[in-house]
Amino acid sequence: MSDVRALPTLDGPRLRLRPPELADLRTTFDWYNDPEVVAPYDRFTVDSFDDYARAVAAAPSDPASLAPRYVVELREPAAVVGVAGYYRAHPVLELTDVWYVIGVRDARGKGYGTEAVRLLVDHLFRATALGRVGATVDVENAPSCRLLERIGFHRDGVHRSGLFHHGRWHDVAVYGLTRDEWASRPPASGGTAAGAPPAR
Numbered sequence: 416m417s418d419v420r421a422l423p424t425l426d427g428p429r430l431r432l433r434p435p436e437l438a439d440l441r442t443t444f445d446w447y448n449d450p451e452v453v454a455p456y457d458r459f460t461v462d463s464f465d466d467y468a469r470a471v472a473a474a475p476s477d478p479a480s481l482a483p484r485y486v487v488e489l490r491e492p493a494a495v496v497g498v499a500g501y502y503r504a505h506p507v508l509e510l511t512d513v514w515y516v517i518g519v520r521d522a523r524g525k526g527y528g529t530e531a532v533r534l535l536v537d538h539l540f541r542a543t544a545l546g547r548v549g550a551t552v553d554v555e556n557a558p559s560c561r562l563l564e565r566i567g568f569h570r571d572g573v574h575r576s577g578l579f580h581h582g583r584w585h586d587v588a589v590y591g592l593t594r595d596e597w598a599s600r601p602p603a604s605g606g607t608a609a610g611a612p613p614a615r
């Protein structure tokens with residue numbers, strides 16, 4: 416998994432996002448198929464551990480990959496509590512969406528999801544020329560919607576009946592945060608300003 420190392424570690428006040436190592440894969444794989452972790456808002460399942468390991472290893476060289484690019488690791492006490500990533504979300508438009516799961520239930524409600532997404536957004540605006548970072552969320556997933564809005568994402572619209580899971584179609588909220596909005600966010604939002612994009 417040497418190419419995974421091409422992704423930089425992202426350091427926050429209480430946690431870091433780092434590329435997955437082999438030792439992380441079993442725990443994070445189990446979250447995918449645990450209805451207590453992912454349900455009721457999504458339909459993610461992964462069929463085999465080997466497929467999962469291959470997808471994680473290939474993710475850094477595939478902008479559209481949905482596999483985890485990062486594990487969310489607490490500094491104190493040291494523990495992996497989640498996974499996160501981003502993916503190219505449209506074949507023509509320059510849309511990249513973030514995603515995130517705090518897989519350890521006891522670690523939820525402590526601000527770790529918020530910190531992880533802030534780190535991801537900050538990284539994407541620093542490392543790419545993107546004008547916008549997005550996210551799509553089942554409208555019924557109130558914790559995730561609140562998390563995005565706390566960070567400063569705007570609800571740009573809704574894909575009505577955009578996702579089928581648990582036996583019916585679900586409306587999906589489309590969230591976006593522009594580079595200008597991120598650069599002019601209040602200091603309490605964390606991080607230092609990532610204004611100008613790198614040269615393309």
Ligand SMILES: CC(C)(COP(=O)(O)OP(=O)(O)OC[C@H]1O[C@@H](n2cnc3c(N)ncnc32)[C@H](O)[C@@H]1OP(=O)(O)O)[C@@H](O)C(=O)NCCC(=O)NCCS
Pocket residue numbers: 452453456514515516517518522523524525526527528529530551552553556558559561562
């Ligand atoms: C959505 C999800 C990632 C949120 O993660 P989380 O770590 O619980 O989120 P946070 O702790 O940052 O925020 C949750 C609450 O904790 C509160 N909180 C507690 N301490 C906090 C702190 N130090 N800093 C910030 N928020 C804090 C927040 O205010 C927030 O409250 P509210 O949402 O009731 O207003 C998590 O519920 C999850 O993994 N869900 C399943 C997967 C999923 O739905 N992923 C998103 C798919 S789009």
